[in-house]
Amino acid sequence: MNSLELSVQDLLVSGERGRTLLTVEQLVVHPGETVGIRGPSGAGKSTMLYALAGLANVAQGQVRWGDAELSTMGEEARARFRRSSVGMVFQDFLLFEELDAVSNAAIATGYLHGSRHAALLERAQSTLQKLNVKDLTQRTIASFSGGERQRVAIARALAHDPAVILADEPTASLDRKVADQLIDDLVALVRQEKKTLIAVSHDHHLHERMDRIIDIEDGRMVGEVRND
Amino acid sequence: MTDFYYDYIAPWWDLLSPDMQDGALLILYILPCLIVGFVVVRGMRPYALVKAMLWQFRWSNLVFVLLIAVSVALGVGLIAQERGLRKGTARAAEKFDLVVAAPGSELTNVLATVYLQASDMPLLDGALYHRIATHEQVDFAAPIAFGDSFKGAPVVGTTITFIDHLSGSLKEGALFGTYSEAVIGANVPLSLGDRFTPAHGHGDGADAEAHEGSEFVVTGRMEKTGSPWDQAILVPVEAVWMVHGLGNGHGLDEPSALGPPFDPATFPGTPSILVHAKQLWANYALKNAFTNKDSMAYFPGAVLSQLHSVLGNVREVMSVMAVVTQILVTAGVLTGLVILTKLFSRRLALLRAIGAPRRFLFSIVWSFAAVLILAGSALGVLLGFATTRVISGIVSARTNILVEVILSWPEFHLVAAFVSLTVCLAMIPAFLALRRPVVADLRG
């Protein structure tokens, strides 16, 4: 059911004062594929994710998801694309401390059409349960540990049933055991529902579980490795 | 525009009762707020995040709400206070249709006669009193002879007709029947049967010994009038003359006669005479008849309305200041909101990143501002009402002029217009929040 193929062509992302942050000659990711992105700090990995999400300033080239060509779309259209097809996980969670786990995971009920609320809430709850998050509504995120927060962030990315998950360092602040468990859960969820996963990470445990690994260095995509 | 009004609106408008007109105006004033609110929030559910924002910045929010409340209270209080004072002073003067006094300042005489703020006045003589009292259009003419006091309460010499006019029936006891009896105002801290000796003059300059030997006993208490007369002690005007050694104003063969008619030859004089006409329309003729080089006749109500127009002018000037305050406070609060929104910008960027429409962000920031404005305005109404009550209570206690405080349409119109205006202005921080760079804000 996921038919969004990613195709990136001659991409150039620029930052302030026209500085080139990232160039990608060509990249194709098939629907349902899992891809890891690695590289030194400051190489441009987060920038890559932002570009794929239609958030970065694309100076040249194309980023196409299925039929949607992000570089020609307006800001509001790209936002619409994200809320229908993309789930994003951020390195430092970016949750609302004052809300409970379910309210965070189902944050999209604030702006999605009322007809989708029930399904959204249900997916948020079931994902949180699958990810073993306790106290779904009893306490606010402020009292959650790093591992719990990361799970809530992942549940939020999945709640609106997107075809694509873009995750930035999803295991960064977790200890080994918790990180491994989370990788297992994330990969299982993604494979089960045939979602495309593109995850930036320094964690080779994560990369071992991906179909492919892309290397970024110094603002350039320098190569890729395929896992067997 | 004016043609349109007179042709199409006025005919319908005039059919409405005053309350309905005011209600319609209120709706008109609050309408922009409702429209903006509807358009901005429609289809969005920003409440959880607004709550989060309210809680995260609770102390700044509290300060903003208080600032708005104080500025609104200022405007509301000013209007309510002025109306209360205007109505209170008018009520206190209600019974004084026409007053005759020696030529001079009407205002000074009003203050002395109606509001019992004593001052030395030239006296009117017996001949004039006689002419007034026997005028064919005069129902009664009551001398009002002030100048003495007892423990701060003015002691006023007059007639039982005047007491009847002022109070109707007594609250308790009986009218005075001899020169040593007195009727007290509703708030005078004496009881029936209490005895007292008045002092000559008022306040610190009062001479307590001057009238030694002349003692009064309280025989009755008037109904509350909501005027300074609630604090007055009323005695026969003859008694006032007697304690000053001026005789009783009657013939020598009438050593204990009480009330009119007086003898023009022995009438010692009175600073003011309250004139009550048989018919309302006669007042103007009476005023003309007794305005000449020996006396002036005036309507306390007319003097009061001049005072009220001054009061109204003062209120208008202060209203301008209140509006300026409101504008400054609003500007300050909106600037504060822009800064708070900046502190919240990472969360807003996150929402953009996960695909929330701009309108959702807009509705969060706007609703946040609107909640502060509404809370501040509601609190401001309460605060304005409360302070006005306190101030009015003090005024009432000091002057015995009953200043009642009620909130009425003008206050609500003011608040509605304020809310509508500021809620529209609250779109500015909301717009600014949309203009922030998403990726830069996401990186924090």
Ligand SMILES: Nc1ncnc2c1ncn2[C@@H]1O[C@H](COP(=O)(O)OP(=O)(O)OP(=O)(O)O)[C@@H](O)[C@H]1O
């Ligand atoms: N808005 C911006 N304007 C200019 N330069 C930027 C901007 N954002 C990021 N950069 C720079 O772009 C480069 C790539 O940043 P990016 O965050 O993509 O690196 P990264 O590979 O994700 O690093 P890390 O592993 O530390 O997260 C860095 O040199 C960074 O300083």
Ligand SMILES: [Mg+2]
């Ligand atoms: Mg990064």
